[in-house]
Each structure stands twice: as structure tokens, then as C-alpha cells.
Amino acid sequence: MSIIDRARSWIAQDPDPETRRELEALIERGDMHALQERFTGTLQFGTAGIRGLLGAGPTRMNRVTVAQTTAGLCAWLKQEVPDIASRGICVGRDARVNSDVFERDVIEVAAGAGIPVWVFSDVVPTPVLAFAVLERRAGGGVMITASHNPAGYNGYKVYWGNGAQIIPPNDLGIAGEIERAPTANQIPRLSIAEARTRELARSADSSLDSYVERISIESSPRASRADVRIAYTALHGVAEDTFRKVLGRARFEDVHSVADQAVPDGRFPTVAFPNPEEPGAMDHVLALAERVGADLAIANDPDGDRVAVAVRGGDGLELLSGNDTGILLADDLLRRHPKASRPLVISTVVSSPMLRPIAAAHGARWEQTLTGHKWIQNRALDLEQEGFAYVFGYEEALGYAPCPAVRDKDGISSALLLVDMSARLKMRSETLLDARDALWCEHGFFADRQISVRFEGTHAQTQMSSAVDRLRQQPPREIGGQSVLRMFDLHQQVQWTPTGVTPFTDLAPSNVVIFELEGGHRAMLRPSGTEPKLKYYFYATAPVHARNDLAEAKKQALEVLDRMTEDLTRSSNC
Numbered sequence: 001m002s003i004i005d006r007a008r009s010w011i012a013q014d015p016d017p018e019t020r021r022e023l024e025a026l027i028e029r030g031d032m033h034a035l036q037e038r039f040t041g042t043l044q045f046g047t048a049g050i051r052g053l054l055g056a057g058p059t060r061m062n063r064v065t066v067a068q069t070t071a072g073l074c075a076w077l078k079q080e081v082p083d084i085a086s087r088g089i090c091v092g093r094d095a096r097v098n099s100d101v102f103e104r105d106v107i108e109v110a111a112g113a114g115i116p117v118w119v120f121s122d123v124v125p126t127p128v129l130a131f132a133v134l135e136r137r138a139g140g141g142v143m144i145t146a147s148h149n150p151a152g153y154n155g156y157k158v159y160w161g162n163g164a165q166i167i168p169p170n171d172l173g174i175a176g177e178i179e180r181a182p183t184a185n186q187i188p189r190l191s192i193a194e195a196r197t198r199e200l201a202r203s204a205d206s207s208l209d210s211y212v213e214r215i216s217i218e219s220s221p222r223a224s225r226a227d228v229r230i231a232y233t234a235l236h237g238v239a240e241d242t243f244r245k246v247l248g249r250a251r252f253e254d255v256h257s258v259a260d261q262a263v264p265d266g267r268f269p270t271v272a273f274p275n276p277e278e279p280g281a282m283d284h285v286l287a288l289a290e291r292v293g294a295d296l297a298i299a300n301d302p303d304g305d306r307v308a309v310a311v312r313g314g315d316g317l318e319l320l321s322g323n324d325t326g327i328l329l330a331d332d333l334l335r336r337h338p339k340a341s342r343p344l345v346i347s348t349v350v351s352s353p354m355l356r357p358i359a360a361a362h363g364a365r366w367e368q369t370l371t372g373h374k375w376i377q378n379r380a381l382d383l384e385q386e387g388f389a390y391v392f393g394y395e396e397a398l399g400y401a402p403c404p405a406v407r408d409k410d411g412i413s414s415a416l417l418l419v420d421m422s423a424r425l426k427m428r429s430e431t432l433l434d435a436r437d438a439l440w441c442e443h444g445f446f447a448d449r450q451i452s453v454r455f456e457g458t459h460a461q462t463q464m465s466s467a468v469d470r471l472r473q474q475p476p477r478e479i480g481g482q483s484v485l486r487m488f489d490l491h492q493q494v495q496w497t498p499t500g501v502t503p504f505t506d507l508a509p510s511n512v513v514i515f516e517l518e519g520g521h522r523a524m525l526r527p528s529g530t531e532p533k534l535k536y537y538f539y540a541t542a543p544v545h546a547r548n549d550l551a552e553a554k555k556q557a558l559e560v561l562d563r564m565t566e567d568l569t570r571s572s573n574c
Helices: 003-013 017-029 032-039 063-080 099-112 126-135 170-180 192-197 205-218 240-249 283-292 322-336 355-361 373-384 411-426 432-443 460-473 547-571
Strands: 049-053 089-093 117-119 140-144 153-160 201-203 230-233 255-257 296-300 307-313 316-319 343-348 365-369 389-395 399-401 445-454 482-489 494-497 500-503 513-517 522-527 533-542
Touching: 003 017, 003 032, 017 032, 049 063, 063 099, 063 140, 063 153, 063 170, 089 099, 089 126, 099 117, 099 140, 099 153, 099 192, 126 140, 126 153, 126 205, 126 411, 153 170, 192 201, 205 240, 205 411, 230 240, 230 283, 240 255, 240 411, 255 283, 283 296, 283 307, 283 316, 296 411, 307 322, 307 411, 307 432, 322 343, 322 355, 322 389, 322 399, 322 411, 322 432, 343 355, 343 373, 355 365, 355 432, 365 373, 373 389, 373 399, 399 411, 411 432, 432 445, 432 547, 445 547, 460 513, 460 522, 460 533, 460 547, 482 547, 522 547, 533 547
Parallel strands: 089 117, 089 140, 117 201, 230 255, 230 296, 343 365, 343 389
Antiparallel strands: 049 153, 140 153, 296 307, 307 316, 389 399, 445 533, 482 494, 482 513, 494 500, 513 522, 522 533
16 A cells, blocks of 8 residues: 555544544645655554654554554453453553543443453552552553653553563563554444443542552651651642652651642643753752752652652752662662561662662662563562562662552652651751762762763664664774673673673563673663663762772762763764
């Protein structure tokens, strides 16, 4: 079929008048470039689902792709979950453009397949949906969200009955069923009214109350603590109400919100890129923190599964890196956890190697996985079967999972832990910055840096992969003056050393290259799984023999980091 014929065929099955008009206008103008972008390929399952720009065609997020994805998911669930007709699935949504429409499509298609749906009456944070899957003993879950992506995006995140995001073989099985799904206008549906009559649409609202109760108790158990003043923003997302309920239940009530970012708004009118990692995203909350004299400035991303924090120190507010926050939470949770229970902490290959010595100091097992909490949580579930007790998992991109009641990253429970820790430290006239420095003095200074290079257009993925291929085909012998001891190529499942190449199968295949350098430094490169970015990660370390050596250790490590960054980005032509 020609592109024009494919577009007309799409129009014939599309239930959405807006996307039908979009294609009709492109056909009328003869805009072949725009049509090629929409009909060259399809949205592929990436980070446990699909995510993409809103618009018409198989490479965009729209009602056709949502209906066919749901039909594929339901077909796979019927094959793999014998009691899915009684367990059902949980469905939630954020406040992005069309999230409510897509959620309705999921409910109607699932009910049409005879699968009950537990649904919330309003928007919810992603961690609440993940919690509900476990609490309801559902066979799976769907969250309509594009997390921290810009306003033009939406997505569809899938959970399995174990509460974690899907991994192989389930993602591959679902993808196969999606390919076999009928056109959208041939997929059976039940209206929500009829689904309720048949008890196939059920309320999940009580799971939100249960989440607030469980998280506030488990994440903030200390009775003795100082008051902490908090400046907070939900970045126009859906976490504001739940965040305040959780902190209020834990008796932290001195919370000041950024007023013009408190109401959910999928257009994100005051922030260009609603990701707390992006420069400028936290400007409003940092300004509020200065005005009210807050101890902490906290930001959740729009679906509430990530958290960023700035801490007031002697020189004003200092923003913690994702790794700073990860090691602080890990150390605090391990200190409270009984060592006899075989504690377990997990981080990703692109996160700081500092978690290794912290885990060792507490007698805990440390594991590394591929990037993404789908890998962290599924590995944790495997190791729990071997008798280990999961304590904490994190990835440096502001994603922390401190409670097994939520088998995914949770920016709300993590924020509460940080507030509670700050309150305990404040009683000793200390801050999270002091606690971080103490860990550096104990385990050595670890510097980290991430560089992201954004790619645009239909060839973005190819261009990013080519940059990684150049390094894997001609591995550098040194980076920033540090000799390369080993390169792991996770895509080809090999490890390279100066003496030869050998198999490496400790991690699942992924388009990642990792360089281990002399002196304990590391560098790595991978294309993002959720946005068109090529991501570089750099880690440098230096020993600290006494507290007054910390400044010199920082200087040494940062100098190495600068040389590594310049060298590797130049080598890959980015």
C-alpha cells in the first residue's frame, strides 16, 4: 500500500475525529514528509510499554494504538493468567492531554474482552497504580502516562501481576498479540456504563487511601524528630494531593507549594520540560524555598514516580544529584534494617558504584541490573525467592524504590523518607549534606556526571545507535588519560580487554557499552529508552583518608571527570 492508501485505511478505523482530521489535512496538502513520519514503523514496546508523540498514525500515541495495545495485552493475559477473568487489571491515568480518553479506551476494550477493570475516579500518581495491582491481587495494570516527557507526549505503561513492570517474555508476547490485533473499529468494546452494570468496571479508590496509610507508616516510623519546612512542586502533575496526604499522615505539615504548579495541567504552562533533572525545571520551587526559608526544596515529576531534592546548607540551597539521594536513602534504610535477614540493595549499571562499599559495610548483598526499575524489581523478586530481604533499589535518574509495597520507583514515599531523615539530622544540627559528606569520608569520594545529546527526526534512533557502534567497533585504549581495563558490550554480550574478547552474559542484551578504567573510574554510553537522547555516564573516585582530605579528593576526581567527559564525547563524534 502507498503511504496515502495507508493513511486512508487508518482514517477508516480511527474513532477520534481530531486525528482523522489531522490525516485528511496532510493528504489534502500532499505533505509526504509528515505522512512518512507517521507511517514509517510503529511504536515499539520500550520501557515496559509504549510512549510517543500524540498524533495520528502507527508511530504516534492515539486511540487506535491504545485500543490495539489493549487488545494485545488482554489476549496475552488470557493465555498466561488463567484466572484473569476474576483478578482483572488496574488502570490509572495522569493529567496529560488525552490521558482520560485513552484510559476510557482501555476500560472499554478490556471489559469487551471480559476482563474486569479496577479504575480510579480521578488522576493518580503512578506509584499508587503499582500499589493497587498488588493490593487488589490483579493480574496486571496499565498506567496512562508519559512521566517526565514534554507536553506533546503520552504513553502506556504495563505492569504484571507481581506488581513490577513487564520484562521478557511478557513484553514480547504482548507485542506479538498487538501485531495480530484487529483494526480498532473491529475490537469488541463495552461502554463504561454497561461494564459497571456487568460489574466489569470496579472502583479502586480505596487503594489510594491504603497507599497513603501504608507509605506514611512504613516510610516515617520515627517518633522523635525536629520540624522541617518544605517547599514543594508537583510540576503541574498529579502528585500534589497524595504528597500532602502522605506527609500530613506522617505529621509533617510545614509544606509550602508552588501555587502555579500545584494544579494538574498536561500543557505544563510554566515549565518547558517537566523533568526535575532538566535545567530550569526547579526554578520556581527553589525561589519559593528561598522566600519561605525552607530546609528542603522537593519536586516530583508529573506522574509522581521520581523525586529531586535541594538541601539548605551553609552556602544556600544545594541540589542533590540522583546518586547523592540514592546512596543517602540506601545507607539510612540499611542502618534500620536487621542484618540477620540477608538485606538486599540493587542499582543499575549506570548508577554510582558507591553503593557497593555501602552495602558491604552493612553486610548487605548488592546487585546491578540494566537501566530501569522493571529490571530492578524483577531481579529483587527472584532473589527474594532465595531468601534475601529487599531493602532498596535505585537508578540515578531520580528513581528510588524504598518499599516493597510498590514494585516500582516511587517519588512520594522517597520524598517522605528524605524529609524524615532531614528531621532526624536537624535534631543534631546536621543536614543531608553533612550525612553525604560523612559517607564520602567513610567510603571515598565518588563524582558523577551525565551528558545527554538530543537527536531529532525520524532517523534519531539510527544516529544514536551509530554513535554507540563506533565505540564498540573501535574501543579506545584510554579515556581521559586513564587506561581502559575492560569494555562490556551488552548488546553483543561480550567483554573486551587488551588481551582479547570473551563472552559476557551476566546481564540481558541491551545497547549499552561500559568502560572500566584504571583507578576505579567508569564511563558508559547508551541510547535512552524513553526519549531521543544519547546518554553518557561518567564516574570518578578518589580516596578520603580524613575529613580534611575531602576537598582534595573532590578536586582530583573532578579533574579526571572533566578529562573523561571531553575525551569520550569527542571519540563518539557527539
